[in-house]
Amino acid sequence: MNSKPIDELIQSCLQSLNETSYNREVTMAHKRRFTLLKSFMVIHSKDLYLGEQILSFLKVFKEKERIADKTFFKHSRNLSYFAVRMYHDQIDLHNLNGIAIKEFTSSLKNSKLYVCVSLRHFLNYLYERKLTDIDLRIPLNQIKRKSSIEKLPSVYSLEEIRQMDNAINRSKTIGKRNYAIFLLASRLGLRASDICSLQFGNLDWNRNTIRFEQYKTGQDIELPLLPVVGEAIIDYICYGRPKSQIKTIFLSGIAPFGPVSAANIFAIINEIISKSKVETNSRHHGSHSLRHSLASQLLEQGTPLAVISDSLGHSSSESTMFYLGIDVKGLLACSLEVPLVQEKFYTQKEGGFYE
The missing domain is CATH 1.10.150.130 (Tyrosine recombinase, N-terminal domain)
Incomplete structure (x- = not known):
């Protein structure tokens, strides 16, 4: 053999x-x-x-x-x-x-x-x-996970996201890298697997776009390169990134300066949230929670589900339906008023209820 x-x-x-x-x-x-x-x-x-x-x-x-x-x-x-x-x-x-x-x-x-x-x-x-x-x-087939109440996605408010921004020390080289990574996750909703594999060729500075093949779905996606995100990436490349011939943008902070992994991305964002002193309670505090938060913010702004689905790179709009549960304002707007019960209901059959 x-x-x-x-x-x-x-x-x-x-x-x-x-x-x-x-x-x-x-x-x-x-x-x-x-x-x-x-x-x-x-x-x-x-x-x-x-x-x-x-x-x-x-x-x-x-x-x-x-x-x-x-x-x-x-x-x-x-x-x-x-x-x-x-x-x-x-x-x-x-x-x-x-x-x-x-x-x-x-x-x-x-x-x-x-x-x-x-x-x-x-x-x-x-x-x-x-x-x-x-x-x-x-x-x-009989071996299944015990049924439990379906939990809503963990989300953070815009104010909490800003607080996390301020917790990053951008004067240090590692801070410049971590800030750019955090913005990609919180402003564009990129998955950790896509952030760690992002290459220079994925950035189109002339059109101000980011285009790449998603690791999870294998589908191409193009997103706008927001000014704050682009400036953070440039700051890291010019003043924080170690000199290397490696094509991936984000590298480890210590020698031999290899590409960061998805696990590294999770740890970086987890540390940022921890240092920000934002109350996590029972909420998750990894890169995916920032993705959920972005979806929540888009829903609050009235963004159509189809647009959110495209922005997050979902393979189908069914995946985006998961976020409807966190749009409390939207759900309240769809709710109907409960009609008042007339007094005669309580006095019918001499006040007795039907069996």
């Missing part, structure tokens, strides 16, 4: 761990698990044809869904649990069935829900490619 794919996968996962600031103990623990899985595959390559299919699935899934490295690692980790259990139970594609799936999921504890998400994707992959005769996802 050629072990190169599993070596590349392990290296990719470990690199993702380092980039997302996992501590050394966690990284080493997962490295030991991956090494164990690799040894199983090398020694029992014929029996672990299932393991080969997992590797093929992960490669296709990453390219198709354009998932972040951290999410890819989680799916890899979850499916490694499944592969090891199937090895111990001497189960391969030829005898994989619903009973084996149920026995595996019943052995899971706190991680059951998350492992089953990855497993559903993989079992669907097998069924679509006719590697299994039946859809083995069926035993997983």
